[in-house]
Amino acid sequence: MRLAESCTVTVLTAAAAVSAASLDTCCAHLASKLGDIVTTTPFTENDYFSLQESTLVPACIVRPRSAQDVSHAVAILSTSRTPGCEFAIKGGGHTPAGGSANIEGGVTIDLTSLNATVLGDDSKSVAVGAGAVWNDVYGYLDGLSLAAAGGRNGLVGVGGLLLGGGISHFSPRVGWACDGVVGYEVVLANGTLANVSSTSHPDLYRALKGGGNNFCVVTRYDLATFPQGNMSVSTISYDVSQAGAVFDAFTDIAASPNFDPYVSLQTGLLYGSAAKAWSLSSSAFYTKPVLHPEVYRELEAVPSISNTSKITAVAALAAENPTPPLNWLFATLTFGTSSEAMLDIFKSLNGSLYDFNPAGGVTWNFAFEPLPSVMLSHAAATGGNVLGLSPEDGNSVILLFSALWPNSSSNDVVYRKGRDAFAAIKAVAERKGVLRKFEYLNYAGPHQSPLASYGADNLEFLRQVSKKYDPAGVFQRKVPGGFKLW
Secondary structure: OHHHHHHHHHHHHHHHHHHHHHHHHHHHHHHHHHHHHEEOOOOOHHHOOEHHHHOOOOOEEEOOOOHHHHHHHHHHHHHOOOOOOOEEEEOOOOOOOOOOOOOOOOEEEEOOOOOOEEEOOOOOEEEEEOOOEHHHHHHHHHOOOEEOOOOOOOOOEHHHHHHOOOOOOOHHHHOOHHHHEEEEEEEOOOOOEEEEOOOOOHHHHHHOOOOOOOOOEEEEEEEEOEEOOOEEEEEEEEOHHHHHHHHHHHHHHHOOOOOOOOEEEEEEEEEEOOOOEEEEEEEEEEOOOOOOOHHHHHHHHOOOOEEEEEEEOHHHHHOOOOOOOEEEEEEEEEEEOOHHHHHHHHHHHHHHHOOOOOOOOOEEEEEEEEEOHHHHOOOHHHOOOOOOOOHHHOOEEEEEEEEEEOOHHHHHHHHHHHHHHHHHHHHHHHHOOOEEOOOOHHHOOOOOOOOHHHOHHHHHHHHHHHHHHOOOOHHHHOOOOOOOOO
8 A cells, every 4th residue: 555655656746847847948938038027926815816716826927018918928828839838817816716817837827917997089988908907997987977887896807707798787788798898909829919899800709708718818808988977875684584575575676577777786695604694685786876766665675684875986886895815616507586496595505504614614605686688688789799698588587606715624525515505506496497597607616517508509609719719729728727618
């Protein structure tokens, strides 16, 4: 037994040494061509949303100062025959799954210096660098009484949100955040810089609206702007015994055939394993400066522990405090509007999680969000997207299933419990006959297949676009993070 263990260690050590040598060569080659934008200064915990990402250690980091720098780096990495030149692309670093925007022992291209935000001459669009976060965009546009469809948390990266579709406070009015992209500046797999729009490479333009990191490195997004002043938000906390009444009120809003396009609503359940306690809340946003709009009357009528309301600027609302470094797990499902399904999902979660308390504890968070058909009606007018949804699908609900915990030694047991609990609530939606196929990429877990959930035709379209613009499969084989097509 000892001999076998010793041999195994020797083989792994030799393989690691070969890999390290090849990566040193790769990084040395990059440094010789690109100079001081190549560094081995490591990331810190604050550079990423999750510990799963921040604890990965790339062999080197490329920090480009321009799109041309990105072009040169991708050209070198894509054509290098040195084994082990895999790479990752980092924007805001908000995706929780390890390897999505960082890489162990490879090369991470950190786009955060490409964060300029510049209004177009006609004020109808704004050019945003791919390394910006939404705080940058809203802070710039607020003073101009304008907005663009983007993330609700201002610390989320512009690029990651848009490539996965993107839910915005403004989505019922203007569609998915990706529907608001009027143009992209990209670096293709061979290092070529290109401008992509509805009239220039229209197939790639559509593929980037939900297709993830499978085609190119986007260095700039041109976003449609629209007039926007202050908005309102009510934050309501309830005793968990009110869950049925809250879910009824939520469903009445989410299922309405005349869905109010100024509504942006999240109803959430939170469970702390150490205290064995549930909390229930609603964040009721309204993208007009109207306190307590009529659409939220039923939701606010449910007996509450607290209800605070305010009028605020978009930038101030998005400027959330960063979360402390933690491990994270995401998963998602979509289901037809049903308060009974929501209540049964809650009961299933309580049964699965109540007695589970790993070392260091874990907090579970479940956020329900309307996905109204009016939100899906905007895609056709903006060049389409690949999400596979249409207004004819009717109103539905997206659930973000998440867990956060401090102790990395608990990762495996939390992953297993999360998978089991998620499977159980998915079965609830199936039994109720309300489960939908769509999986929102930005909420999906590593075990899910959001690209396949767009439907066979869209998946095949994405594969063909990938093979057209990246025939060697650089973004399939050398960029292992994210959801792949091949």
